[in-house]
Amino acid sequence: MKSPEVLISLVVPAYNYGKLLPRALDSVFGQWADDLELIVVNDGSRDNTLEVLAGYSARYPQLQVVDQANAGAAAARNKGIALARGRYVLLLDADDELAPGAIETLREVLRANADVGMVLGGQISVFPDGKERLRLPTPVPRASARELARSYLLEKRITVSHCCTLFARELLLRRPYPEGLRTSEDIPVFAFLVVNAKVVTTDVPIARIHKHPDSLRHNRENEEDYAMNLVDEVFASLPDECQDLSVRYRAQRYLSLFRAALLSGDRSSARRFYGQALRLSPMQAMRWTYLRKASRLVVA
Incomplete structure (x- = not known):
């Protein structure tokens, strides 16, 4: 029997987030369908991440787990993207979660927009004190490559974030995440996509992004x-x-x-x-x- 065609591949890079990973996985399986695949790349975690994944694999055989030596988020994302079979990829961080109905919203956007390269969705920022804030995507105008690059890189009029953005896999294969960067490895990829992709937006929240105090730390070495x-x-x-x-x-x-x-x-x-x-x-x-x-x- 022929396997159903995969529309969206969800790729989750995981490093030492075993205590939060179930929230992300449950948010995916709660809206599961045959046109999805879920790949979790364990990036050399030293906590109980592999144990958590083993428990989910026993309950959900469709879960694909990839284990690699620690190489960083960029390498984990690239590995998952290379293995993905979907036409589109959603990169979900292990400490965040899909919003209810996110997958169906993305399907509707794709049905209405042929050959789209990137879908920017809304997101709900969840802060440590429990407060939440809805953030809507910024429209991407039709403009020259130079104007688009300036808007994203210098004027910051265009915002792209993981978890609430859907990417055409072929574009991510053309511009992999740079594995030599310690931080901000998403900026070169997002700049390439803003310039090269047909972009559409939806105000419907695609993800709930959980803010953590440690995300504000800045390593100043080199x-x-x-x-x-x-x-x-x-x-x-x-x-x-x-x-x-x-x-x-x-x-x-x-x-x-x-x-x-x-x-x-x-x-x-x-x-x-x-x-x-x-x-x-x-x-x-x-x-x-x-x-x-x-x-x-x-x-x-």
Whole structure:
């Protein structure tokens, strides 16, 4: 008997989230259908993640579990995407969950929009104090590749997030997640998709995103190298007409480093990072929000 065609592959990278993983899995199986597949990539977890997955595999034989040595979220996502059979992929984080009815909403969007490359959905942010906030997707205008890249990278008028976004698998295969980046590995992928994909939106919530205090921590080891590698990764997959934006984006990353250094009390690094941004893009660095902070670093 021929297996049903898979429309949506749900890929869950999991690392040390055994206590929260059931919430994500239950949210998928609660709206299961034959046109879905679920792949969980255990990225070398050291907690009880594999035990949790073994219990679910016994109850749900359709669950596919992949176990790999710890290689990071980018590698786990790439592994799941490579194994997926669906035309579309939804990347669900192990500590989040699908909203009720999310899959049917996505089916309806796909039925109404042929050859769509990316579906941006609504999301419900759930904070540690129990408060919730509905966030609606930002429409993506019809514009040139350069205008789209500028809107996403520099002006931040376009927002893309995992869990509430559906991707055409063939596009993710063309632009895999860069496994050499420690953080922000999604930005090069999202920039490529914003420029290359036909994008539609739905205001219906696709996921519930749980915010954690540890998500706000910032590892500053080798931070400048990582930030500049990120810029290189972003523009490596963008067309020629976008390349002139790389200097401004490099300045923006230095301004992000500047803010992080200020927050950690590292005034010396903050001054250096601000100086780099100022040299690259004076107009960007002299915006009042940055200039006001930098003026406090002036030593008489």
